[in-house]
Amino acid sequence: MVNVTYNYQNNNINEVAITGHANFSQLGNDIVCAAVSAIVIGALNALDQMESKTIKVINNISGLVKIKVIIINNDNQVILKTMLWQLKTISAQYKKYLKIKEV
Numbered sequence: 001m002v003n004v005t006y007n008y009q010n011n012n013i014n015e016v017a018i019t020g021h022a023n024f025s026q027l028g029n030d031i032v033c034a035a036v037s038a039i040v041i042g043a044l045n046a047l048d049q050m051e052s053k054t055i056k057v058i059n060n061i062s063g064l065v066k067i068k069v070i071i072i073n074n075d076n077q078v079i080l081k082t083m084l085w086q087l088k089t090i091s092a093q094y095k096k097y098l099k100i101k102e103v
Contacts, residue, residue, distance in 0.1 A: 002036050004087055006080075006102045012072045013080045018065040022097040032097045035090050040065060043083035051076045 007015040022032035054071040
């Protein structure tokens with residue numbers, strides 16, 4: 001299962017952690033994993049292009065991606081909220097494979 005945790009501070013997203021693997025299907029055929037990867041990579045690319053000085057990304061080989069917001073602003077919040085809405089859309093159909101927690 002992919003686990004996504006959104007942490008908030010004063011109603012602003014200050015950290016997002018994505019861990020795990022969907023295990024919906026065989027390697028190379030896992031549409032849930034592909035969807036989550038596409039959404040997260042798209043958001044990371046947008047953050048890198050627009051907000052590279054306001055965030056820090058931690059990515060390791062064990063499957064962890066962590067986005068830490070250093071300076072909260074409207075642009076990085078819109079990107080991170082868009083990523084959340086997209087992930088929630090996937091989770092609505094594949095609850096057994098993608099869990100989203102907001103704290």
